[in-house]
Amino acid sequence: MPRVVTTKEGLAKMKADLEKMLSVERPTVSAALAHARSLGDLSENAEYHAAKEKQGMVERKIRQLQEDITHAEVIDQSKLAKGVVVFGKIVKVKDLGDGSQETYTLVGPNEADFDQGKISVESPIGKGLLGKKAGDIAEIAVPAGTIKYKVISIT
Secondary structure (H helix, E strand, O other), X not given: OOOEEEOHHHHHHHXXXXXXXXXXXXXXXXXXXXXXXXXXXXXXXXXXXXXXHHHHHHHHHHHHHHHHHHOEEEOOHHHOOOOOOOXXXXXXXXXXXXXXXXXXXXXXXXXXXXXXXXXXXXXXHHHHHOOOOOOOEEEEEEOOEEEEEEEEEEO
């Protein structure tokens, strides 16, 4: 499995999510399964089938978090290149199409939250901005077409 780049905060969040899955979600699903079994015939028991499906989702999420934590590589942001868009940097860009400005923080895939301006370095926009310097133009192919961003600042 490839390494999972993350910040200290991102690793802490993954560990907290795993702890919640193990201590809250898994026991809740187990209780729902036990209740559904007590209702009798499992072949036509919709409650049982829904609980089994939920159990599968919870167990997959637990395995994924465990794997990601095992392969996590916390990036020391103080050692990253200065003046270049790299993991962990905050990038202010201007959309050359409509003139709007956006600010993005480049993070690992587990930390991405578009509503908070945190985009994955593996996303099309993240990949398109990597390596750019202030003043550079990035042409980024996205599902809706091509976006042209001018890099205004990097912090």
